[in-house]
Amino acid sequence: MFVRAGVRTPTHNNCDNRAACGVMTEVRTDPTIAERVAASTPEPLARRVRGLSDRAIAWAFIGPTVGLLLAINIFPLLWTVYLSFTNYRANRPNEEILWIGTRNYERVLTDPDIWAAMQATAHFVVWTIVLQTVLGFGLAWLIDRKFRGSAFWTTIILIPMMLSSAVVGNFWKFLYQPQIGLFNYVVSFFTGIDPSSFDMIGSVTLAPWAIVIVDTWMWTPYVMLICLAGLRSIPDYIYEAAEVDRASPWRQFWSITLPMALPFIMLAVLFRGIENFKMFDLVVQLTGGGPGSITELTSINLKREAFEKWRTGYSSALAVILFVAVFGLANIYVKALNRVKQR
Amino acid sequence: MSSVELQHISKRFPTVAALSDVSFTVRDHEFFVLLGPTGAGKTTTLRIIAALLKQDEGSVLFDGEAVDGLTPADRDVAFVFQQYSLYPTMTVYDNLAFPLRSPMRKTPEPEIKERVQHAAEILRITHLLDRKTARLSGGEMQRVSIGRAIVRQPRIFLMDEPLSNLDAKLRESLRVELQHMQKTQGNTTLFVTHDQIEALTMADRIAVLDHGRIIQIGAPADIYDRPATTFVATLVGTPRINLFTAARENGTYFVANSDLHLPMPGDRAMPQQVQVGLRPEDVKITPGGRFTGVVALTEPLGVETILHIRSGQQTLLSILPGITPLRRDDPVRFDILHERLHFFDVDGKRV
Ligand SMILES: Nc1ncnc2c1ncn2[C@@H]1O[C@H](COP(=O)(O)OP(=O)(O)O)[C@@H](O)[C@H]1O
Ligand SMILES: [Mg+2]
Numbered sequence: 001m002f003v004r005a006g007v008r009t010p011t012h013n014n015c016d017n018r019a020a021c022g023v024m025t026e027v028r029t030d031p032t033i034a035e036r037v038a039a040s041t042p043e044p045l046a047r048r049v050r051g052l053s054d055r056a057i058a059w060a061f062i063g064p065t066v067g068l069l070l071a072i073n074i075f076p077l078l079w080t081v082y083l084s085f086t087n088y089r090a091n092r093p094n095e096e097i098l099w100i101g102t103r104n105y106e107r108v109l110t111d112p113d114i115w116a117a118m119q120a121t122a123h124f125v126v127w128t129i130v131l132q133t134v135l136g137f138g139l140a141w142l143i144d145r146k147f148r149g150s151a152f153w154t155t156i157i158l159i160p161m162m163l164s165s166a167v168v169g170n171f172w173k174f175l176y177q178p179q180i181g182l183f184n185y186v187v188s189f190f191t192g193i194d195p196s197s198f199d200m201i202g203s204v205t206l207a208p209w210a211i212v213i214v215d216t217w218m219w220t221p222y223v224m225l226i227c228l229a230g231l232r233s234i235p236d237y238i239y240e241a242a243e244v245d246r247a248s249p250w251r252q253f254w255s256i257t258l259p260m261a262l263p264f265i266m267l268a269v270l271f272r273g274i275e276n277f278k279m280f281d282l283v284v285q286l287t288g289g290g291p292g293s294i295t296e297l298t299s300i301n302l303k304r305e306a307f308e309k310w311r312t313g314y315s316s317a318l319a320v321i322l323f324v325a326v327f328g329l330a331n332i333y334v335k336a337l338n339r340v341k342q343r
Numbered sequence: 344m345s346s347v348e349l350q351h352i353s354k355r356f357p358t359v360a361a362l363s364d365v366s367f368t369v370r371d372h373e374f375f376v377l378l379g380p381t382g383a384g385k386t387t388t389l390r391i392i393a394a395l396l397k398q399d400e401g402s403v404l405f406d407g408e409a410v411d412g413l414t415p416a417d418r419d420v421a422f423v424f425q426q427y428s429l430y431p432t433m434t435v436y437d438n439l440a441f442p443l444r445s446p447m448r449k450t451p452e453p454e455i456k457e458r459v460q461h462a463a464e465i466l467r468i469t470h471l472l473d474r475k476t477a478r479l480s481g482g483e484m485q486r487v488s489i490g491r492a493i494v495r496q497p498r499i500f501l502m503d504e505p506l507s508n509l510d511a512k513l514r515e516s517l518r519v520e521l522q523h524m525q526k527t528q529g530n531t532t533l534f535v536t537h538d539q540i541e542a543l544t545m546a547d548r549i550a551v552l553d554h555g556r557i558i559q560i561g562a563p564a565d566i567y568d569r570p571a572t573t574f575v576a577t578l579v580g581t582p583r584i585n586l587f588t589a590a591r592e593n594g595t596y597f598v599a600n601s602d603l604h605l606p607m608p609g610d611r612a613m614p615q616q617v618q619v620g621l622r623p624e625d626v627k628i629t630p631g632g633r634f635t636g637v638v639a640l641t642e643p644l645g646v647e648t649i650l651h652i653r654s655g656q657q658t659l660l661s662i663l664p665g666i667t668p669l670r671r672d673d674p675v676r677f678d679i680l681h682e683r684l685h686f687f688d689v690d691g692k693r694v
Contacts, residue, residue, distance in 0.1 A: 240395050241428035245442035245491070246416040255441075259432035 033057045077323075084316035091310040104317035114318065116293065117301040123208055124215070124283075124297060125276045129269055131216045136223025137265060141257075143224070144231040154228075161221040169285025172214045176200040201287050207295050211283050215276065223268045230264025231257065263341045270333055277326055298322060344531045345406045345498040346371040347392060352401035354387055354555075361387040362555040365401070369499065372529040374522070378542040378578070379552035385535040386425060388552070389501045392533065393420050405498055416447060421492035425503040427484040429476040429491075436472040439463065439490050455494075462490040465520060481508040486517070493524065500525075500532040506541060518545060539579040543567065551575050573691035576620045582649050584685070585621040585659040601655035603634060606681050613686065613694065620685035623649065626661035632676035638669050652677065 033054045038046040052060070084105070087098045108114055139157060143150050160168070175183040176199070184195035200210040234257065242252045280299045283289070289296035289304075296304075302322070306315035347369045354362040361384045369375040377385050390396040392403055394415045402409050410418055421442075429438050439459040443450040450458075463469045466486040471479065476487060485508045492500055505521075506514045522545050525532050536542055542549050543563045551558040551566065551574075559571040570576035576584045587603070589596035595604040596619060607613055628650065639658055640651035643666045650661045652675060661677060669675065686694050 235426075235428075237424055237426055237428045238430065240415075241422065241424060241491075242430075242441075243395070243415040244393055244420060244422045246419075246445035246447045247441070248446065251445075255433070256430060 080316045081320055083313055084320050086313045088313045088316075089310050090306075090312040100313070104314050105321070107314060108318050108321060113293070114298075114301065117296050117298045120208065120295060121277065121279075121297045121299075124211060124279065124295075125273060127209075127212045128215045128219070128276050129272050131212065132220045132223045132272055133265060133269055135216065135220045136268065137227045137261075139220065139224040140227035140231055143228060157224060158221045160218045161225075163218070165218070165282040166285050168214065168218050169282045172210075172217075172286055173201065176210060178202075202291055204291055204294050207287055207291060211286060211295055214286060215279070215282060218282070219272060219275075223272060226264050226268040226271075227261060230261035233264075234260045263337065266333075266337045266340060270330065270337065273333075274326065274330060277322075344371055344529060346373075346531065347499050347533065348404040348407070349388070349392070350402045350404065352388070352391060352398045352403070354384075354391060354396065354398050360555055362391075362398070365552070365555070365557055367550050367557060367560055369531055369533050371406075371531055374525050374532045374534065374545060374547045376542040376546035376549045377533060377535045377552055378537070378539060378549050380537055380578070382554075383537075383552040384555040385537075385552060386503055387555075389422065389503050389533065389535060392418075392499070393422050393501055394418050395422075416445075419498050421495045421497040421500050423489050423492045423500070423502040423505045425507075427488040429484055429487055431475070431477040433476065434472065435463075435468060435474055435476055435479070435487050438476055438487055439472075439494050442491060442495050458494045459490075462494045465493070465524065466490050466517070482510060482513060485509055489517075489521075498531070500530055500534075502532065502534045504536055505534075506536070507538070521545070540581070543579060551578065569693070570620070570685065571693050573618055573620065573687045576685060576687070580622060582623050582660045582662070585623065585626070587619050587621075587657060587659075588689075589617055589619045591615050598654075598657060601657035602636075603654055603657065603659075605679065605684060608684075608686065611694070614688055616689050617694065618687040618689065618691065620687065621659065621679060622683065623660040623662045625680040625683040626652070626659060627678045627680065628661060628663060628675055629678055630676060632678040634677050634679065636675055636677065638671055638673045638675055640671065641667060641669060643667070650675075 034050055034052045034057055037057065038050040041049060049057075085099055085101060087100050089095065143154055143157075172183075175181050178184055178196045178199045181195075183200065184198065187193060187198075188195040198206060200206045200213075238256055238260075239252060242256055247255065278299050279297055280303070283295055283297055284300060287295045289300045293301075298318075302315055302318055305311050305318065348366075349368070350366055352362055352365045353360070365384075365388065367375075377388060379385050387396065391398045394410075394413060394417075398411075402411055404410065405418070430441060433441070436459060439462060440455050442448070443455045443458065459472070460469070463472055466489060468483065468486050468490060471483060471487070476484060479487065485505060489502070489505050492502070506517055509517060518541060521534075524530070534541075534545065543566075546563055548560065548562055549566050550560045551571075553574055559566060559575050561569075566575060567579055570579065573586060577586065587598040587601070589598045589603075589605060591597075591607070591613070592604070594607060596607055596617060597604050598619065605619055634654065636652035636654040636659075638650060639653040642649040642651075645666070647665065648663045648667045650663055650667065650669065651658050652661055663669075688694050
């Protein structure tokens with residue numbers, strides 16, 4: 001450590017300011033953080049720092065972060081909660097803001113459009129999670145066989161995940177084209193159905209599945225990656241023990257592979273669940289919420305209410321409801337996850 | 344239970360020849376110990392017997408029949424792994440019951456319970472049965488791992504340093520327990536260790552392994568009293584054997600830089616240069632002893648004292664019963680039991 005002249009290093013015996021100087025005490029108190037900081041700081045700053053208590057130094061370090069967090073996270077959150085009890089409209093800032101109690105919440109919860117959006121979201125979230133987990137785990141399991149070229153295939157499989165969702169939304173729109181789209185052509189190749197007889201994006205029954213398919217195509221690699229980490233964390237010698245103990249491959253899978261990879265799978269489900277609950281960009285690019293409002297997920301609905309219809313109070317109430325719901329679910333889930341991890 | 348024979352087994356890894364031409368037979372009901380330092384190839388040998396690893400050359404026989412084509416399940420061995428290999432998501436009970444629940448064995452659940460209980464009592468882990476294995480201590484895991492083997496009735500027990508992670512007390516008591524179990528049930532056991540005390544106390548026969556080669560096979564007394572090489576001589580016995588290089592001089596072997604003139608055996612042709620081995624218990628401190636020396640250090644252990652005696656610039660160890668009044672720099676006289684001298688040539692081979 002570089003020590004400037006005149007700055008007392010903590011290792012010196014500072015006899016001048018120790019009461020018990022004559023008696024060499026064996027117990028030496030550690031220098032305070034302030035002293036240590038001062039010792040390694042240029043003199044002008046050191047003079048200011050030296051007198052501070054440990055607690056003050058600690059605050060000086062975390063203060064900026066806490067301040068920033070308050071300003072851009074906590075304050076807007078509280079402000080949103082406040083606005084949800086008012087009739088405020090952001091496009092009419094000069095109008096008087098009226099406190100209207102829980103009327104916004106009543107409106108949100110009785111609005112059939114909201115419930116339709118919730119249903120669309122639930123359909124989307126549940127099916128993407130199910131498909132991505134099953135496919136992702138399956139792929140990870142295959143890749144983990146460590147066959148020749150498995151590293152190459154891993155890279156190939158990861159590509160969709162690396163693309164931007166705006167790009168993905170856009171080119172899947174073309175893939176879904178009834179006449180020229182590759183998707184329809186492939187489906188027709190395998191099933192014999194006329195490719196122009198169905199329209200993934202335009203059809204009310206198919207559009208919810210269209211977004212599920214694209215999201216699954218894009219994010220299965222991500223789930224695969226996490227599951228692969230889980231599978232790789234299982235040491236070989238456990239399988240060797242199982243083999244000596246005469247467990248069939250089937251039994252090894254159910255009693256070793258799956259339980260040991262479970263925390264990883266659950267983590268992937270959590271990440272994908274949170275991510276897809278707030279899904280916006282991909283679906284907007286792909287279907288724009290249509291046809292009608294069949295694929296209008298809550299986040300899209302929320303954006304429309306807030307920034308197209310400018311019902312700020314109303315959309316704040318919706319946002320608060322969504323926040324509480326996601327927060328609550330995530331909390332319960334994380335508790336379950338921790339229990340699984342601690343086995 | 345079966346006999347297990349290894350015939351000319353060799354195994355090479357990319358960077359090292361782990362086993363070279365290893366042959367030995369574990370007889371039915373025998374407690375056979377494979378003794379060697381770390382990296383000798385002990386684990387590799389066990390893995391080949393269990394079919395977890397395929398040998399490059401040679402053949403493994405159970406009861407005289409080659410089993411080279413059989414899978415680990417078909418060979419029906421019990422393996423206590425060096426790194427425990429417990430199933431971390433299961434309870435101790437389920438770990439112990441796991442091999443019994445194999446469809447290939449079809450043990451009824453009450454019998455499983457009985458056997459698990461019995462094994463748990465022997466290993467003193469009854470109180471752990473409901474615990475998950477992930478948070479057990481090393482010694483507890485080790486015992487569960489032994490338990491998972493002894494609930495079974497395999498053709499052979501393969502144990503890879505099963506006592507190495509236990510504290511001294513537990514190791515001693517489990518050593519006795521394992522021996523007792525093996526003797527009463529007549530289990531064929533191949534026990535791997537780097538600890539010479541375990542080998543000497545437990546084994547019916549010992550094979551000493553070094554750098555993938557069998558150096559010597561024999562009963563503990565053979566290994567101890569007639570070590571085939573200086574490596575074996577230094578590997579077994581604590582305190583360590585005294586080993587000096589000596590050269591012929593006027594019909595005796597003279598240990599350089601010392602006052603030691605050792606007698607030459609007259610019954611065989613002896614080389615000019617030898618290494619002489621002398622176990623500490625064969626150096627007798629007596630008032631009328633032929634040799635003289637000075638006490639360099641005493642290590643009182645209670646039941647005995649290890650005495651370091653300086654003779655010239657050489658130091659040799661001796662053992663005295665109880666605690667000695669001798670102090671550093673005291674002069675001592677001692678005798679050497681001539682018939683107990685071990686002679687090795689310069690390459691370390693016994694002559
Ligand atoms: N899977 C492996 N790949 C490469 N080298 C190995 C492997 N397993 C063991 N070895 C090497 O083979 C030698 C013998 O190892 P091992 O049988 O584990 O020794 P021991 O059990 O006696 O300590 C060592 O040099 C070790 O590094
Ligand atoms: Mg080993």
